[in-house]
Amino acid sequence: MSARDRIRNRFLPEPQEVTLLTLEWRAYRSMLPRDAASLAYWALALAALLVASLLFFGDGFSAESVFALGALLVLLISLYTGGGMAMTVWENGFREWWLSVPVSRHSLVKAKLIAACGIQYVSAAGIWLVCLGHGAVGFAGQAEAGTTLAGDEFASLALAHALLYAALVPIGTFAGYSLLGMYYGWRRWLLIPWIAILILPFSLFGLVSNLQTDATPYLGAGPVVLYAIVGLMLAALAYRACLWLAVHYGMRDLARHRPGSFAGMGGKRGRQDAAVKSGRVGTGFSALYALERSRYAYWSSIKPVRLIYAGFLLLAGVGGYFGARDPMGLLSALRAMLVIPCIFPLLAITIQMSHEGNKRRLEWWLGLPYPRHRLLLARFIALWAFVLRAAGGLLAILFAGVALSGREGLAYFSHVDRIGSIFYLLTAYLLCGLIVSALAFVQASTLRSSIFGWLYMPVWLTIYFLPGTLMLWAVPETLLAARIGLIYWIRLGAGAALMLAVVPLAIRIGAKWTHLYVYNTIEDRQRRRGEQAFKFRS
Secondary structure, eight states: OOHHHHHHHHHSOOHHHHHHHHHHHHHHHTTSOOSHHHHHHHHHHHHHHHHHHHHHTGGGSOHHHHHHHHHHHHHHHHHHHHHHHHHHHHTOTTHHHHHTSSSOHHHHHHHHHHHHHHHHHHHHHHHHHHHHHHHHHHHHTTOOSSSOOOHHHHHHHHHHHHHHHHHHHHHHHHHHHGGGGOSSGGGGGGHHHHHHHHHHHHHHHHHHHTOOOTTOGGGSHHHHHHHHHHHHHHHHHHHHHHHHHIIIIIHHHHHHOOTTOGGGTTHHHHHHHHSOOOSOOOSTHHHHHHHHHHHHHHHHHSHHHHHHHHHHHHHHHHHHHHHTTSHHHHHHHHHHHTHHHHHHHHHHHHHHHHHHHHTTOHHHHHTSSSOHHHHHHHHHHHHHHHHHHHHHHHHHHHHHHHHHTOHHHHHHHTSHHHHHHHHHHHHHHHHHHHHHHHGGGGGGGGGGOHHHHHHHHHHHHHHTTHHHHHHHHHSOHHHHTSOOOHHHHHHHHHHHHHHHHHHHHHHHHHHHHGGGGGGOSHHHHHHHTTOOOOOOOO
């Protein structure tokens, strides 16, 4: 075979691969604007995101920072979409038919990856347009966030980030889909770097949002092009790694996997760890809490998860030890990292409710002889108890590292004003996280009407950025170096009062409409759109 034929076979798909790609694209086709109504929804969604961007970021963020935040969002959506689609393959009874298709395993996985990248490029293009509109509004109004960019500089910056977004989409999608090969055997240890990659965009959000000058040398058009080139190389590497894991290991593991059998992945020891321990768990609300807490107790007992947490503890201790030499830098890094425990409960509640609805487990849960608001309250408290234990351990090790660093760090943080700053910082993020995560239950009310759900979706996306953006106002950089005044403590008390009002109200609204998840599964949505649901119950 000549070199020309080899290149042609590598880049041009075979007819059977085109057919597979068409099949995989069916899962995303309904998301695209196919008529005037859906096109109007897309336009309204982009307009709502642009307005939210202008309100939250405004003149305080440079064009470089806005495009960089968009890049993080592109990577975040690609990672979680790829990982979410990979998880649905494991729990989908349709996988036996998919595995028996008389084509190579390489072609099966390749079709999934290309289809997933295709829809992610559509969302990345929308995010790029929002960032472009934000920069254009600032440029037209000559808004200054340091130094106003010239027209050619802004155009170069936009084109450079378009290339960067194009590189980030396959990186995130392939990294997320690599979960196909990490369910069994030694590959489960690969979950450690995989979870670290999932968390990375959240940790970088606070750092990028502080870059408020157009003179930032690392976010100019030239460096961004270099980042994009490196990203394309990493995308090729991620593609190879994903195919290797999925084709050589994932397909074989899928063939012997049974939905809901994750507890048995570790063999006899895993089944023993997952077994329900005999003993009294109480009655009433305590029984509901024990039921919800058992989920996190099980996940915390898995060795890869425990090793990941141990790694974070080590990093926290090392960061506290060396960060005590730069207390302001340590507080700024802590403010950026606290966004993660604010976002995690929101993601956990959203995914858990929709997943249990699709798996038909929600009917059993709602059938328990308890009021619905108590069911949701038990789930809310159990989740936050897990988050507070994990975050509390990390903070304890962090401050232990500060204590071991010497007198300089202790002298700085032992001052009364510094202790007040730390307490204010932690309390502000806790209140924000409680309110934001409680809003996850309100999403059930959007299922009453598809139009209401479409209009609510852009607002729902902005909720994920509330902890990062609101905390930049509530806990600015200058506040960390100063004494917390009375006005800030009054605002903190007002936030606590708002939490006491919003959380019960959100739980009550969720309790009233949670049953709609049962009628809004993937199959039901496909049926309402007139599509055939290629999914069988196992």
